[in-house]
Amino acid sequence: MLKVENVHFSYGDRPVLRGVSLSVEPGEVRVIFGPNGSGKSTLLRVVAGILRPDRGRIVIDGEDVTDRPPEDRRVGYVPQRPTLFPHLTVRGNITYSLRNGRGDPDRLDELVKLLGLEEHLDRRPDELSGGYQSRVALARALFSDPRVLLLDEPLSDVDPAAKRDLVRRFREVLDRAGVPTLYVTHDPWEAECVGDSYTVLLGGRAVDVDTVDEAIERLKRGAGLGEGA
Ligand SMILES: Nc1ncnc2c1ncn2[C@@H]1O[C@H](COP(=O)(O)OP(=O)(O)O)[C@@H](O)[C@H]1O
Ligand SMILES: [Mg+2]
Numbered sequence: 001m002l003k004v005e006n007v008h009f010s011y012g013d014r015p016v017l018r019g020v021s022l023s024v025e026p027g028e029v030r031v032i033f034g035p036n037g038s039g040k041s042t043l044l045r046v047v048a049g050i051l052r053p054d055r056g057r058i059v060i061d062g063e064d065v066t067d068r069p070p071e072d073r074r075v076g077y078v079p080q081r082p083t084l085f086p087h088l089t090v091r092g093n094i095t096y097s098l099r100n101g102r103g104d105p106d107r108l109d110e111l112v113k114l115l116g117l118e119e120h121l122d123r124r125p126d127e128l129s130g131g132y133q134s135r136v137a138l139a140r141a142l143f144s145d146p147r148v149l150l151l152d153e154p155l156s157d158v159d160p161a162a163k164r165d166l167v168r169r170f171r172e173v174l175d176r177a178g179v180p181t182l183y184v185t186h187d188p189w190e191a192e193c194v195g196d197s198y199t200v201l202l203g204g205r206a207v208d209v210d211t212v213d214e215a216i217e218r219l220k221r222g223a224g225l226g227e228g229a
Contacts, residue, residue, distance in 0.1 A: 008020075019056070050070055114172055
């Protein structure tokens with residue numbers, strides 16, 4: 001289980017997160033909505049351990065990891081613009097964590113099948129479309145056997161036709177992985193397909209809502225009030 005407890009974070013004197021709390025159960029995909037600049041990517045970086053919160057705690061499976069560096073957290077993180085290693089093949093990218101003594105070689109086949117990467121294993125990233133690069137980034141994150149998964153707009157560069165198929169594949173992969181997942185997207189349809197629960201980040205605070213419609217409604221109202229409200 002992932003718990004974010006009263007997290008505050010500022011870039012210099014500019015507060016971005018002002019007391020964010022949320023929790024995600026094993027196997028739950030919690031979609032994070034929020035306007036541009038509301039701190040979605042910042043929140044994921046705090047959970048990954050790339051940024052340290054000014055206040056608050058990150059707790060994974062009951063263990064306070066706030067003071068632990070990213071490599072000790074076992075968090076799978078796919079940033080907003082994931083960078084694959086250009087000189088490695090798809091196979092080399094997915095299994096990269098083996099170099100750091102992590103990852104389960106038995107998992108490769110299953111991930112490759114579920115994500116439809118069989119024909120691409122020996123290719124290099126620059127030979128792949130945006131959609132296939134996203135598949136590889138997800139496979140790489142899961143291969144390392146994370147306790148928590150963070151996906152920052154993983155399909156934003158994928159064209160709409162390819163996205164329909166890909167969202168369903170992602171959902172199946174996430175179901176099988178069974179780890180708490182934070183998933184950032186702006187796309188209501190994608191959120192509906194992939195999400196179990198929804199949180200809106202607005203004015204530095206996180207509010208859990210019951211449905212995608214409620215999230216959109218809150219965003220509209222929030223925009224009317226101004227972001228700092
Ligand atoms: N490295 C940084 N240094 C200073 N300000 C930043 C940095 N990264 C993001 N910001 C600012 O913090 C706010 C939140 O950014 P971000 O977390 O990327 O928002 P989102 O992902 O919701 O669009 C924005 O105003 C952004 O300009
Ligand atoms: Mg972002």
